[in-house]
Amino acid sequence: MNITSLSIIIPAYNEGNTIHLILDKIKTVELVGGIKKEIIIVNDCSKDHTEQAIQDYQQANPELNIQYFKHAVNMGKGAALHTGIQKATGDYLVIQDADLEYDPAEYNDLLKPVVKGFADVVFGSRFMGGNPHRILFFWHTIGNRWLTLATNMFGNLNLTDMETCYKLFNTKMIQGIKLEEQRFGFEPEVTLKVARIPKIRIYEVGISYYGRTYEEGKKIGWKDGVRAIYCILKYGMFKG
Known part of the structure; x- marks a missing residue:
């Protein structure tokens, strides 16, 4: 398949340090x-120096094709992704968090099934393969597996x-x-x-997965898990 460009969508909220x-x-x-x-990059009304950090980077790296947008009020990760998706002009797009949990060096792994003409959508799984995976929260892992199982049931998938x-x-x-979900409900909805x-x-x-703790800036919490369950029912059972 002939792919000439990839849009990298980065939602950012208080990520000035990373x-x-x-x-x-x-870049590499x-x-x-x-x-x-x-x-x-979509800055979701950060309260720190995220905007200045992005503008400084743009100025120092004019050769990079960086498009910067910002929300006037904080609307959530999902809303930032909605903005980025609609602004994308690449043949394909990939979502990239602004922290260091995921490694951009693996874009080519995601692209491989597409370039070979097999895929329209590719998910990067932290739970398959032999790549490094930081050991962190037991209940997050259990919650993730249950949410994935429920999504698979309603979507007839095996993710x-x-x-x-x-x-x-x-x-x-x-x-x-x-797309409707403004926060982390984006994942089951999409x-x-x-x-x-x-x-x-x-x-x-x-x-690979280089997860971070809450002290290091992780933002997702139990309320987002509850919302994810609601979204699975809404967009799965009731086809909302």
Whole structure:
């Protein structure tokens, strides 16, 4: 399949201390087949120096195709992703958190099933393959597996990691889906809505995971888990 460009969507909220580090990693990645990178950063009304850090990076790296957008009020990760998805111009797009939990060096692993003509959507699983995986929270893992199981049941899927950040989509396809969830409910919503597309080809590849603690800036909590359950019922059982 002929892919010329990849949009990298980065939602950012209070990531002033790490945003330059993830951009450094993205900058060094050489995509397979000479695919060009478009970096779209959506600042979800950060309260720290995230905006200044991004603008400084843009000025220091004019050769990079960085598109910067910001929300006037904090709306949530899902809302930031909605903005980034609609602004994307690449043939495909991938979601990248602004922290250092996921490794951009693995973009080519995600792209492989697409480039070979097999996939329209690729999920990067933290629970398959032999890549490094930081050991952290037991109950987060149990919750993730239950949410993935429930999503699989309603979507007739066999994913191992529905909640993964690394999701790669055909851009025109994902732009044609009406997305509603403003926060972390984005993950089950987009998964279930994509699963309903006729003849959709979804693949999964193993990725690394360098998770962080709450002290290091992790933001997802138990309330987001409750919302995810609601979203699975809404977009799975009731086809909302």
